[in-house]
Amino acid sequence: MNRSSEITLSEKAVENNIEFLKKKLGPGVKISSVVKANAYGHGIEQVVPLFEKYGINHFAVFDYTEAERVCKSMSEECSVMIMGWIPNDRMKEVLEKGFEFFVFNLERLRLALKTARTLHLKARIHLEAETGMNRTGLNRQNLKQAIELINNNRNYFEVMGFCTHLAGAESISNHLRIQKQLKQYHKMLEQLKENNIHPKYRHVANSAAAFVYPKTRMDLVRIGIMQYGFWPSMETFIHYINAKPDKSDPLERIMSWHSKVMSVKEVKTGEFIGYGITFQAQTDTLTALIPVGYSSGFSRSLSNRGRVLIHGQRCRVIGLVNMNMIVADITHVENVQVGDEVVIIGKQGELEIKVTAFSDISDQLNYEVLAHLSQKIVRYVV
Ligand SMILES: *Cc1c(COP(=O)(O)O)cnc(C)c1O
16 A cells, blocks of 8 residues: 555445435436535546446536546446536537536526537536525526527527426425425426427436435436435435334445554653644553544544544544544554554444544534545545
């Protein structure tokens, strides 16, 4: 291991999760695999070919740069859908590469038309409706104008989708708001149909919606977090598991993150460890230095609170998390040597450190912990 830490991805877990999702969602529902934020920290270049192998052929990203990375990682003809940012001067490439993209304002629709005319190509658009999240999307007035523009320029558009995003399907507290959004979505869909626009995919669901509100599955679901083996929230997991006699989690986590002991040191009673005075040894303490820090995604808020596994035993992080290093208390672990494996996320022996444990301690969403994993960490499939 040349690098100070590595992330491994379990092919078996990928197979399990995709099989589970396909089975639950049913044959009529297409999965668009969301791989934004470097595939939720798992690595676009590693995840895309792996997911393709298990039958995924539609990928969703946030921006143009990610779309390019997905495109380069694909082995076969796949579709790439950009849900967010496209710089104006990249619209040409977007059309040439056949990327699908969300249209959430008239400016983007006009730019797409202008570019499509110049290139004699069709823009593959997903019209995004504003249904109540008040983030992105065309309101009814905008949609009316969009319809006119599309119907006057049929040769330049392929309406791939009509979509919206729900404002918090992972919590029952948002139930009413979601119902209102769905109602609005269907009204706007009617508006399209009345004007003879029939989008290929109607889609509104992310992971949480697809499981909590089965009606939201429609033609396509945009599944992010669950592919990687995580539930969007504890609530969604309980919602699913409550109705089942078997209470075990059907999802398997794909990712493990591990490093090695860089150095071992004895610290005498009363001494402070690392920067400042946040940790004072109460007894003679044996410590292991581990070359992982906040620059790789080990949050500084895990200072004096995080845990790692060494020799199958849980070890406390003591002192502050540094940019590239943490110190763990190994007083209770026998015979630790420089070079021994340290598990940051994942299993070792009987024990496991989960991203949730990680995120609970540091008060972050599991999404957030994953997205912060540095892109420079080497990732490979096992
Ligand atoms: C991120 C995202 C998703 C996927 O959400 P998960 O909760 O990870 O399934 C779906 N749709 C949009 C618009 C998103 O931004």
